[in-house]
Amino acid sequence: MSSIAMPTPKTWISARDHSDSLRPLALAAPLLLLLLFSFGAPIVALLSRAVYEPTIANALPHTIAALRQDSGAGVPDETVFRAFATDLKDGQAAGTVYELAKNLNTRLPGVRSQVLRVTRLAAQDPAATKEAMIKAAPMLGEEKSWSAIRAGTNRFTSFFLLSAFDLRWTGQWTIGTVPADQAVFLRVFGRTFLIATLVTLATLALAFPLAYLMTNLRPAIASIVLVLVLLPFWTSILVRTAAWTVILQKYGILNDLMLWLGVTSDRIELMYSRTGLIIAMTHIQLPFTLLPIYSVMRSVQPSQLRAAQSLGGRPFTVFRRIYLPQVMPGVLAGCLLTFILCLGYYITPVLIGGASDQLISNFIANYVNAELNWEMAAALSFVLLASTLGLYITMTRYLGLDLFKMG
């Protein structure tokens, strides 16, 4: 890929001299615009949910105004409760009080029905006192509820991004970790990176010798091997994952085979385990690692290696000092591609992985689809995107890999 030399006619070069760098940009403009509008804008809009959360601010205009007059921390006085009752009554009329209840429930687990109860009270009895409201919703008598409400009146929030790192505000200016039984995301991010690393190493271990073999086979046989590699590449990821469940399950082909051959004496659990997950992911990712390596290996001239040997280089030295530096860009590109794709794996962990093999995408999907907590999903996506970009930049800058030049 990298070293294919393009014949460059003189006319082409001269035309290029006159035009500026805008020309390639103009040619790519339709694609860039499409990407910007169909991918860029929605991604930014969704990610902005991680920090922009106006539900409480929109639902409680009177309360915010009253809280500004209030002296500060703690449970506020009667006027704030009056304003809160007005907001709840308005919210019920507008049908937005349920959203408020859900939002407060995210910040203060278990208060949803209390909010709805105090709303009914406010709607029925416009003169409900602070005492009556606290009786209907005991959480209103607690200091931490009001500090959560005060925090929520700010349209911009760090709550979700902090949660993505298992952190929370413990005081006005202090950040602490969430309780151990609620801490989940750091572990999941760690697991996602671990599995991506393991799969990348496994694909590399398989792809490197295979690619080397393919470059040295006769062209006819090499193309057959290439088709065999590409065949699964053209098959849907869902089909391949389903096929692996047939192979890996307890009464599946692999277990039958191993029992028959006498390799194992008992059926082993490969489904719903990390071993099974890594086997399936390695198979699915193999072409992504192999193809860049293969394309670079093909461009290495065998005569160079022979020359090196004729100058007295031992096979290992030739490999290390002549061959490896030349194929390294392909190896890094293949590994980076596989690693990044593994970070976003979703289907295979759902179908083959066990409960403790779910990757970060599974949690994002859960927050989008089941929990309807899109703010949390956006925060997790943001962290995933940022770490992927960070990894890409590190690889290109410090390891000298340039994927744009590769193509």
Next chain:
Amino acid sequence: MKSVCRTNLLALAGAAMICQLQPVGAEELTIMATGGAWQAALRQAWFEPFAKKAGVKFNEQEYTGELGKIKAMVETGNVPIDLVTVETSTVLQGCDAGVLIRIDYSKVADRSRFLPGTALDCGVGIDVYGDVLAYDTSVLKEAPTSVLDIFDTKKFPGKRAMRKAPAQNLEWALMADGVPIAEVYKVLGTPDGVDRAFKKLDTIKKDIVWWDAGAQPPQLLASKEVIMTTAWNGRIQSAIDQDKRPFAIVWDNQIVEYDMIAIPKGAKNLDLAYKYLAYVAQPDVGAQLGRFIPYGPVLSDSTPFVPKDVLPKLPTAPDHMKNYLVGDVEFWGDHGEDLVKRFNAWLAQ
């Protein structure tokens, strides 16, 4: 009038939905349900008879029961469906998120005719199902007698499957730990109670295979991946009746739940949707579903219309209602999000 799809910032999330042009003249009702044996039964019991009676065209769509898809439709202002089937806790969630409309019961039926907890603000109950234990009689020599036997790894060694959610599992864990059924939700409402439930689940954690979709339990039993599984009673009964599987259901300590139907905000054929809800809420019509899948009616006056041979298979059969718990929707509305997070953290440990 909008002639083109409204492009919105959330277009990406809504990309799965295709803009639909409304045909002129013909009345159409579009319903989205959770598929499988259940949706086939809904079709035979209610969709087709209603379409014939009301002279409308019935469109069906399938989804996995998650609210995210409906929320994306509502937020992009493009709602191609009129009715959607959901779980009870999802009705509360959809109500809270402003995704489902509040039902005007004067257009459906007298609210007092529904069993308690089945006529909610944003959703109307359509059937009663049981969370039960199922096993393969050809695998287990000794039959389990209670759902709680799933916690007995000494007597029943091997993998067992449970739904990948805290709901039901925490209730069963407390029951197995000796909490009387009447006090399950009271105990689960305290931090100590939650700890106690998770501690009980810890004892079988390494033996559990987790399932997500209702079709999985019969598959897990059939592939002998597990020796027993929690399941929705109808899915197991379908496997017994239609696929002739040697499965059996254990009813003792079942948890009774309701399926609901709701109208998403922005549904285009609102009148027709209400007409359908009123149709299904008739006593004789409400009893029809049981003929096709053994789920019971939610209307108190439907019972006489349930066929005699269906009754013993229902979760509401007198024999099955001796030792049972009714799932508490309000509890899960309040604590669901918190407990799901705790559950996920527990799974990840």
